[in-house]
Amino acid sequence: MTQLSVKDAIKAFLHLHIRGVQVRDADDIFVMGLVSSLFAMQLVEFTETRFGIEIGPDDLLLDNFRSVNALSALVGRKTSAEGA
Amino acid sequence: MNLALTDPQAQARAEFAAFAAEHVAPLADAIDREERVPRSLIARLARAGYLASGLPSELGGGNADPVIHGLMHEVLGAASASVQGLVNVHHMAASSLIRWGTAAQKLRWLPRFASGELLAAFALTEPDVGSDGQVATRAVRAGDHDRLTGTKRWITGGALADVFVVFARGGDGPAAFIVPAETPGLTRTPIPGLLGCRGYMLASLQLDDCRIPVEDRIGAEGFGLSHVLATGLDHGRHNLAWSCVGQAQACLDASLRYADQRTQFGAPIASFQLIQRLLTQMIVGVHGARLLCWRAAQARSDRLPNALYETLIAKYHASTMLNDVADHALQIHGANGCGSDYPIQRYLRDARIMEIIEGSTQMLEIMIARLGATELVAPPAPRATGARTR
Numbered sequence: 001m002t003q004l005s006v007k008d009a010i011k012a013f014l015h016l017h018i019r020g021v022q023v024r025d026a027d028d029i030f031v032m033g034l035v036s037s038l039f040a041m042q043l044v045e046f047t048e049t050r051f052g053i054e055i056g057p058d059d060l061l062l063d064n065f066r067s068v069n070a071l072s073a074l075v076g077r078k079t080s081a082e083g084a
Numbered sequence: 085m086n087l088a089l090t091d092p093q094a095q096a097r098a099e100f101a102a103f104a105a106e107h108v109a110p111l112a113d114a115i116d117r118e119e120r121v122p123r124s125l126i127a128r129l130a131r132a133g134y135l136a137s138g139l140p141s142e143l144g145g146g147n148a149d150p151v152i153h154g155l156m157h158e159v160l161g162a163a164s165a166s167v168q169g170l171v172n173v174h175h176m177a178a179s180s181l182i183r184w185g186t187a188a189q190k191l192r193w194l195p196r197f198a199s200g201e202l203l204a205a206f207a208l209t210e211p212d213v214g215s216d217g218q219v220a221t222r223a224v225r226a227g228d229h230d231r232l233t234g235t236k237r238w239i240t241g242g243a244l245a246d247v248f249v250v251f252a253r254g255g256d257g258p259a260a261f262i263v264p265a266e267t268p269g270l271t272r273t274p275i276p277g278l279l280g281c282r283g284y285m286l287a288s289l290q291l292d293d294c295r296i297p298v299e300d301r302i303g304a305e306g307f308g309l310s311h312v313l314a315t316g317l318d319h320g321r322h323n324l325a326w327s328c329v330g331q332a333q334a335c336l337d338a339s340l341r342y343a344d345q346r347t348q349f350g351a352p353i354a355s356f357q358l359i360q361r362l363l364t365q366m367i368v369g370v371h372g373a374r375l376l377c378w379r380a381a382q383a384r385s386d387r388l389p390n391a392l393y394e395t396l397i398a399k400y401h402a403s404t405m406l407n408d409v410a411d412h413a414l415q416i417h418g419a420n421g422c423g424s425d426y427p428i429q430r431y432l433r434d435a436r437i438m439e440i441i442e443g444s445t446q447m448l449e450i451m452i453a454r455l456g457a458t459e460l461v462a463p464p465a466p467r468a469t470g471a472r473t474r
Binding site: 048 | 184185186217302303304306307309310311314315318387389391392451454455457458
C-alpha cells in the first residue's frame with residue numbers, strides 16, 4: 001500500500017468519526033480536540049486491523065498519532081519492520 | 085446469520101453451569117452475609133481455569149473465544165454477583181497488561197495471574213474521582229522508580245488482591261502501574277456495609293510514597309487513561325454485561341419456580357395474567373440483553389471497529405434490564421422476596437450496583453449517544469434516490 005493510500009485510508013476513517021471537519025495531513029488532531037478518550041483506542045484498533053500491524057507499548061507516543069502524516073509514518077515504519 | 089451458540093460454546097456453558105452449581109451458588113448467601121469470598125473459592129476458581137480466562141494461551145490462559153469468556157461471566161453472575169465481580173477485576177487488570185504490557189512484563193506477571201498465584205485488581209477510583217477519571221494520585225519519578233502517593237477508594241477486591249493496576253498522574257500525564265499489595269507504604273482498609281455485591285471485598289488503598297520500578301509502569305506516561313484504563317474498562321463492561329444477563333436469568337428462574345408453586349385464590353399465581361405480564365417482560369428482557377452480549381462478543385472476536393460501541397450498548401441495556409427484572413422478581417415474590425429465605429433481596433441489591441460500576445448508566449448514555457452519531461459505528465444506509473421530505 002502506498003503512503004498516499006495509507007493516508008487516504010486514515011483520513012477516511014477519521015472522517016467517519018469527526019463528520020463535518022476537514023482534516024489536512026499535517027493537522028494536529030489532538031490539538032484540534034478531535035480525539036476523545038473513546039476514539040483513541042478505536043484509532044489504535046483501526047490502525048492494527050486495517051494495516052495488519054501491531055501497536056505496542058513502545059509505540060505509545062503522541063508523535064505517532066497526532067496527525068495523518070504521523071500515523072502514516074508509523075504504519076510505514078511498522079510495515080517495513082514487520083515485512084523485513 | 086446464525087444466532088446460536090456453537091457446540092463448543094454450548095458445551096463450555098454447560099461445564100461452567102455445573103461448576104457454578106456445585107461450588108459457587110451454594111456459597112452465595114454466606115458470601116453476601118459475611119461480606120467476604122473465601123480464599124479457598126478463589127483457589128478453586130483458579131484451578132478450574134476461571135482466572136486464566138481470556139489470557140494468552142502461551143502464558144497459561146484459556147477461553148480465547150470472547151463468547152466462551154462471556155458465557156463464563158454470565159454463569160458466574162447468576163451464581164454470585166460478588167464472585168463474578170472479583171473475577172472481573174482480575175480480568176480487567178490482566179486485559180490492560182495483555183494489551184499494553186511489554187513482552188517482559190507479560191512474561192513476568194501474566195502466568196501468575198493465569199494460575200491464580202496472584203489475584204489482581206484495578207485501582208482507579210479515588211475519594212473525589214469517579215467518572216471523570218482525573219486521578220489525583222501522584223507518580224513522581226525518582227531515578228529508576230516512580231514514587232506513588234495518594235488514596236484509592238471503592239476498590240473491588242481491594243481487601244483481598246495480591247496486586248493492583250494503579251492509575252496515577254505523572255509528570256507527562258496519567259499512567260498505570262503494577263503495584264504488589266505488599267509494597268512498602270501501601271495500606272488497605274476494608275469498606276464494609278455495602279448495599280449490594282457485599283462480597284466485593286472493597287477497600288481503600290493508601291499509597292504513601294510507594295516506590296514502583298519504572299519497568300512496572302504499563303505503557304507510556306500520558307496514555308494511562310486513554311489507552312490502558314480504556315482497555316480495562318472495555319473488558320470490564322463486556323464481562324459485566326454478561327454477568328447482568330446471568331443475574332437476570334437467576335431472577336427469572338426463581339420467579340418462574342415461585343409463580344408455579346405459590347398458590348393464591350386457589351390457583352398458582354403463574355395463572356394470573358398480571359403475573360404473566362411481569363414474567364413476559366422478564367423473559368423478553370433477558371432474551372434481548374443476551375443477544376446484545378452475543379453480538380458484542382462476536383464483534384470483539386472479529387475485531388470489528390464497532391466492538392467497543394456494541395459492548396457499551398450491551399452493558400447499558402443488560403444492567404438497566406437487570407434492575408427491571410430484579411424489581412419484577414421482588415414483586416412476584418412479595419414478602420417472601422424481602423426476607424432472607426429467598427435470594428431475591430440479594431439479587432435486587434446486587435443489581436443496583438451494576439448501573440454504577442464500569443461506567444454509570446448516565447456515562448454510558450453520553451458515550452453511546454456520541455458514538456452513535458458517528459458513521460464509525462453505523463455505516464450510512466444507501467441513499468434513497470430522490471429528495472426526502474419530512
